[in-house]
Amino acid sequence: MATTERPTKLWPTLEVLSPIPSELSPSTDNPDVLEINLGxxxxxxxxxxxxxxxxxxxxxxxxxxxxxxxxTGIEKNLEQKTYWKGxxxxxxxxxxxxxxxxxxxxxxxxxxxxxxxxxxxxxxxxIFQELTRLHSHLIFLGTGSVDLGGIALLFYCFRDRDxxxxxxxxxxxxxxxxxxxxxxxxxxxxxxxxxxxARKLVRYLRNxxxxxxxxxxxxxxxxxxxxGVGVIPPDFxxxxxxxxxxxxxxxxxxxxxxxxxxxxxxxxxxYSPVLAENGDTFDRFWVRVQEMRSSLxxxxxxxxxLPSGPHIADDRKVVLPPxxxxxxxxxxxxxxxxxxxEGFRVPAGQVYVPIESAxxxxxxxxxxxxxxxxxxxxLRPPSFVALESIAAVANGHYLxxxxxxxASLDPVMGDCDR
Numbered sequence: 001m002a003t004t005e006r007p008t009k010l011w012p013t014l015e016v017l018s019p020i021p022s023e024l025s026p027s028t029d030n031p032d033v034l035e036i037n038l039g040x041x042x043x044x045x046x047x048x049x050x051x052x053x054x055x056x057x058x059x060x061x062x063x064x065x066x067x068x069x070x071x072t073g074i075e076k077n078l079e080q081k082t083y084w085k086g087x088x089x090x091x092x093x094x095x096x097x098x099x100x101x102x103x104x105x106x107x108x109x110x111x112x113x114x115x116x117x118x119x120x121x122x123x124x125x126x127i128f129q130e131l132t133r134l135h136s137h138l139i140f141l142g143t144g145s146v147d148l149g150g151i152a153l154l155f156y157c158f159r160d161r162d163x164x165x166x167x168x169x170x171x172x173x174x175x176x177x178x179x180x181x182x183x184x185x186x187x188x189x190x191x192x193x194x195x196x197x198a199r200k201l202v203r204y205l206r207n208x209x210x211x212x213x214x215x216x217x218x219x220x221x222x223x224x225x226x227x228g229v230g231v232i233p234p235d236f237x238x239x240x241x242x243x244x245x246x247x248x249x250x251x252x253x254x255x256x257x258x259x260x261x262x263x264x265x266x267x268x269x270x271y272s273p274v275l276a277e278n279g280d281t282f283d284r285f286w287v288r289v290q291e292m293r294s295s296l297x298x299x300x301x302x303x304x305x306l307p308s309g310p311h312i313a314d315d316r317k318v319v320l321p322p323x324x325x326x327x328x329x330x331x332x333x334x335x336x337x338x339x340x341x342e343g344f345r346v347p348a349g350q351v352y353v354p355i356e357s358a359x360x361x362x363x364x365x366x367x368x369x370x371x372x373x374x375x376x377x378x379l380r381p382p383s384f385v386a387l388e389s390i391a392a393v394a395n396g397h398y399l400x401x402x403x404x405x406x407a408s409l410d411p412v413m414g415d416c417d418r
Contacts, residue, residue, distance in 0.1 A: 011233040014392050024391035026054045026062035040069050047413025058398050063391040071417040078377040082343025083109050091177045094415040096139055097358040099132040102181035104355040108364040109183045111351045119307040121185030122265035127302045130295040135164045136358035137288045140410045147407040148225050160208055163201055184319045185312030195303055202296045209292050226282035230393050230405035240389040243382055244360025245287045250279035256356035269301050284408035318344045343372035359383055383415035
């Protein structure tokens with residue numbers, strides 16, 4: 001933050017609202033309170049949300065979240081599908097950080113199975129998790145700029161988002177929701193030519209991110225709309241269970257890619273989280289811009305140190321046989337058919353696996369009764385938790401600032417309505 005001048009840090013006093021932490025009720029002494037409805041179209045274009053705001057003039061004195069407009073029932077759907085078929089559902093929750101959902105789900109099943117994933121597959125997973133983080137943060141930055149009255153960044157970010165999705169298409173044939181992650185590893189190895197294209201993208205985005213940073217940090221209108229607005233103190237962020245960039249913007253050093261040694265290939269990459277210190281709307285944008293740089297560094301490290309070996313575990317009970325065997329081996333064809341139709345059985349037990357999505361801690365709680373389907377699935381979405389804090393944070397701010405605060409929290413409503 002040395003490149004910008006910031007006001008003296010004075011943390012506001014924010015209390016966790018009671019009894020409902022997502023609802024702010026105005027004083028009954030003021031007869032001039034006006035109630036207005038924002039939505040159910042999301043005022044920050046991340047999905048479908050209704051905010052009922054109560055205003056004293058232009059000042060927010062009351063706020064109520066109303067969710068559930070796009071409820072998909074993904075948790076219950078997962079309980080009705082075999083473990084193999086369930087992979088397809090999870091990316092539809094946080095559809096901007098889609099590959100992270102695939103990885104978290106597969107890691108949960110692998111933990112129940114006690115299945116070890118090859119190192120090459122772990123590195124490939126990190127590459128695509130960071131590509132997905134770039135994809136999500138680019139959309140966040142572009143749509144956030146529209147919320148603050150500027151449209152240029154939207155065009156730039158969506159242009160560069162397409163370059164990220166080109167790599168997904170190159171490897172999987174799909175631009176979004178590729179179902180590339182599989183229990184035991186990834187569906188296919190990286191194709192010839194992927195590495196030079198990925199390095200080309202890294203070089204390209206390094207220059208573009210510098211341009212984005214300049215447009216944010218040196219724009220007086222942007223700074224006027226974000227600096228000192230919607231400050232979240234670190235103690236309040238922890239009490240409200242915030243995670244991801246929203247937590248690290250308040251200076252709290254917690255990132256699941258490095259906390260407790262990390263997970264997957266992150267354990268070997270020595271990742272250091274990006275932290276800010278003021279916890280305002282500006283910092284929440286700034287942290288995500290810097291995280292895009294960190295994602296490029298991680299992708300480059302994975303490409304430099306990509307191990308040789310298999311891309312998926314050699315466990316014929318849960319892993320599909322190689323495609324070329326289906327033409328020559330009846331046993332492989334039968335095995336393939338049984339996994340796809342009947343699934344595979346997972347030992348009884350329960351696990352909780354948290355991973356670091358673009359929005360924070362995406363947690364997977366899964367219970368197995370020993371059958372081919374989960375007995376219970378419960379997902380911990382970071383967007384749902386983030387929205388619980390907006391009522392307290394927006395209290396006393398202008399209505400226009402409410403939109404900026406909401407955009408900086410980066411919620412995706414599919415992540416909430418699950």
